[in-house]
Amino acid sequence: MNNTLKMVISLTIITAVAAAALAFGNFVTRDKIKAQAKAKAARAVKKIFPSCQNPVEKKVITPKGKKTAVFLCKGGKKAFVFSSKSAPDISSPYGGTIKLMIGLDNKDVIKGVQVVKQSETPGLGANLTEKDFLDQFKNLSLKTGGIAVKKDDPAGKIDAISGATITSRSVASIVRSALLFNNKKLKKLTRNANKRTRKGKKSGSRSKRRNQPIDPSKLKYKKNIQNYKIIRKQIRKKIYNAKERMHKNKAEKDGKPADVRKRKGGR
Amino acid sequence: MGSSKESSANYFRTFTKGFWSQNAALVLLLGMCPTLAVTTSAFNGMGMGMATTAVLLGSNIIISLIAGLIPKKVRIPAYIVVIATLVTLVDMFMAAYSPELHSELGLFIPLIVVNCIILGRAEAFASKSENNVLQSLLDGLGMGLGFALTLFILGAIREILGNGTITVFKYTTTIIKFTVYHKEIINPILVFILAPGAFITLGFLLGLKNYIDNLLEN
Numbered sequence: 034m035n036n037t038l039k040m041v042i043s044l045t046i047i048t049a050v051a052a053a054a055l056a057f058g059n060f061v062t063r064d065k066i067k068a069q070a071k072a073k074a075a076r077a078v079k080k081i082f083p084s085c086q087n088p089v090e091k092k093v094i095t096p097k098g099k100k101t102a103v104f105l106c107k108g109g110k111k112a113f114v115f116s117s118k119s120a121p122d123i124s125s126p127y128g129g130t131i132k133l134m135i136g137l138d139n140k141d142v143i144k145g146v147q148v149v150k151q152s153e154t155p156g157l158g159a160n161l162t163e164k165d166f167l168d169q170f171k172n173l174s175l176k177t178g179g180i181a182v183k184k185d186d187p188a189g190k191i192d193a194i195s196g197a198t199i200t201s202r203s204v205a206s207i208v209r210s211a212l213l214f215n216n217k218k219l220k221k222l223t224r225n226a227n228k229r230t231r232k233g234k235k236s237g238s239r240s241k242r243r244n245q246p247i248d249p250s251k252l253k254y255k256k257n258i259q260n261y262k263i264i265r266k267q268i269r270k271k272i273y274n275a276k277e278r279m280h281k282n283k284a285e286k287d288g289k290p291a292d293v294r295k296r297k298g299g300r
Numbered sequence: 301m302g303s304s305k306e307s308s309a310n311y312f313r314t315f316t317k318g319f320w321s322q323n324a325a326l327v328l329l330l331g332m333c334p335t336l337a338v339t340t341s342a343f344n345g346m347g348m349g350m351a352t353t354a355v356l357l358g359s360n361i362i363i364s365l366i367a368g369l370i371p372k373k374v375r376i377p378a379y380i381v382v383i384a385t386l387v388t389l390v391d392m393f394m395a396a397y398s399p400e401l402h403s404e405l406g407l408f409i410p411l412i413v414v415n416c417i418i419l420g421r422a423e424a425f426a427s428k429s430e431n432n433v434l435q436s437l438l439d440g441l442g443m444g445l446g447f448a449l450t451l452f453i454l455g456a457i458r459e460i461l462g463n464g465t466i467t468v469f470k471y472t473t474t475i476i477k478f479t480v481y482h483k484e485i486i487n488p489i490l491v492f493i494l495a496p497g498a499f500i501t502l503g504f505l506l507g508l509k510n511y512i513d514n515l516l517e518n
Contacts, residue, residue, distance in 0.1 A: 040374045047366070047378050051385040058389045065396035073399065150403060154340070157493060196490055 073149060074134065078104045078112045081136030081145030085110060093218060095119040096210075103219060109139025111219065114149060115211035117203055123210055126151070126203040127158045133204065135211045141220075142174040146208060158200035166194055166201070170208055175216065180209045314435050318442035325450040325502075326509045330416040335451060336498040343467040345455025347401045349448020351390055351409060353441065356418050358386045360426040360440030367427040379422045380413070387412045400470055417447060450505075457501050462492035 078088055088104035093113070095101050097120060103113040116132040117123050129152030136145040146167045153159045160166065169191050173180050181189035182202050193201035322328060325335045331352070339345040362382050370378045391409045394402045402409070412418065421443055426436040456466055460480050469476040491497050 036371065036373075040371045043370055044374050044378060044381075047370075047381050051381050054385055055388055058392050062392040062396035066392070066399075069396065069399045152403075154493065157490065 074102060074104075074114060077134035077147035077149055078106075078136070080147050081112050081134065082106055082110055085112075088112070096214060097121060110136065110144070112136040112145075113211070113215070113219065115207055115214065116150070117207055119207075120210040120214065122206070124199075124203050124206045126153060127197070127199045128152050128154065131161070131200075131203060131207060133207055133211070135208060137212075137215060140174070141212065141215060142172055142177075143170050143208070143212075144172075146170045146204075153197065153200050158194065158197040160194050160197065161200050161204055163194075166192075166204075175212050180212070181205050311435065311438055315438040315442040318439070318444070318446035319449065320446070322443075323450060323509075324417045324443055324447045325454075326506055328417075328420070330420055331447065333411055334415065335454065335502065336495070339451050339455035339458055339498060339501075340493055341459045341463075341465075341467045342452055342456035343470050345451030345453075346448055349444070349451040351394065352412055352415065352417065353444025353448055354390055355383065355386045355412050356421060356444040357437065357440040359383050359418050359422055360436040361433060362386075363422045364426040364431065364433045364436035368429065375427065376419075376423075379419060379427075383418050383422070384413050417443065454498075454501055454505060457505075458492045458497050461489050461501075462494075462497060464488045 075088075078085060082088075085104075085106035088106045091103045091105065092100045093103050095115070097118060099119065101114045101116075101119060103111060105111050112134055114132060114134055117126050117130050130150065131148065131153070132150035134147040134149050135143065136147075138144050148162045148167070151159065151161060153161060170180065173190065179186075179188055179190035182191050182193045182198065182205050183189045184193055184198060185202060189205070191201065191205050318324065324330045325332075334348050334352070338348040359379070359382055363379055366378075366382075367375075387410065390412070391402075394409065421439060425431055425439045431439070459466055464481045464483050464486065465477055465479050467475065467477045489497075492501065
């Protein structure tokens with residue numbers, strides 16, 4: 034009995050001291066670890082856009098439902114973090130996750146790609162951080178195409194890292210789906226950000242203000258409903274008109290079926 | 301312990317045995333997981349060795365201090381709690397102050413907990429009543445540094461043969477890296493960077509060590 038008690042007490046004391054030490058360690062390093070991660074991202078932005086001072090950081094939700102950081106710079110430039118786990122259609126890397134920082138200019142052309150995190154095989158896949166490989170993505174966009182490894186796609190413009198095709202393929206697919214993601218979600222963000230900066234200096238021309246959508250929260254309730262009713266009426270009218278026009282067109286076409294067939298069938 | 305001369309020689313032997321006669325990686329064959337997995341570059345090997353040394357030093361000192369107070373039956377759980385705490389602390393401080401190294405070794409740091417070297421030294425040396433704190437400290441330091449040196453050599457051989465470079469130091473953007481030969485001129489032997497290369501290199505190192513030992517005996 035006495036022995037058991039001794040064991041319990043000594044183990045309790047040891048674990049309590051250990052817990053206190055861990056709490057202290059966490060307290061000391063927590064902010065520093067967060068700052069390190071941020072500094073790393075900021076360094077990557079700086080490498081892509083050396084002139085970009087104090088970018089505005091925003092959080093966006095990726096296609097896979099996770100948060101990612103977007104850094105907005107002046108002149109519509111932006112850089113954002115996209116990883117191999119950000120979208121479902123990315124071909125996975127050889128080991129772990131690859132996190133890239135992708136910089137785009139205001140025309141959505143790639144201005145630079147930096148590796149934020151990777152755990153590829155050292156000496157092989159880990160060479161993806163080399164400048165020669167990453168610079169291949171410069172000045173490509175969805176319009177120019179070719180964001181694919183030459184081996185996979187005859188139109189591809191990316192030379193794979195020797196001995197690491199899987200890694201190269203993964204990087205290319207991350208960049209590609211990052212651009213698609215940018216088209217879907219980020220374009221709006223940059224536009225809004227630019228608007229805000231402009232607003233500070235000048236409140237915009239009259240026509241611009243007129244074109245801005247009405248903020249429903251600013252309207253009174255009754256007015257709101259009135260607006261809604263009017264809009265509904267208009268829409269109904271439009272639909273009715275369109276239907277009528279369609280019927281007319283159809284009748285016309287049915288009247289001259291030979292013409293239609295000719296046009297459709299070609300030779 | 302007899303005269304001071306005898307004891308100082310004893311201390312010296314406690315420190316140096318980790319480098320050669322009781323080298324953790326080459327003689328005791330402990331801690332094979334980090335030995336094989338992390339030594340893809342010289343710097344990675346050294347980093348892992350240094351992290352192990354830090355934990356080993358701390359655990360040896362603490363366990364040597366508290367060994368008398370712990371009941372025999374619960375000593376292993378007590379050691380593991382101490383070691384796990386130290387490893388977590390090393391992990392946190394590494395992430396805070398050397399994120400580059402942490403991102404490279406990230407996976408293997410938690411594995412130090414189950415690294416047999418540390419529990420082995422705690423059980424076989426630090427907890428013994430005939431070894432005092434200073435001896436345990438020297439034992440931890442010697443064992444750890446010997447381990448680090450072995451990993452460094454292993455990593456250097458693998459990196460030179462497999463990639464043609466040798467990375468000595470790496471911190472954020474500062475990288476000290478020497479090119480031994482150019483990849484365009486001599487094609488590096490890729491297998492040395494990959495997992496089989498670790499086994500091959502370790503095998504040759506073990507053989508070399510035993511060969512030198514045999515030469516010294518005769």
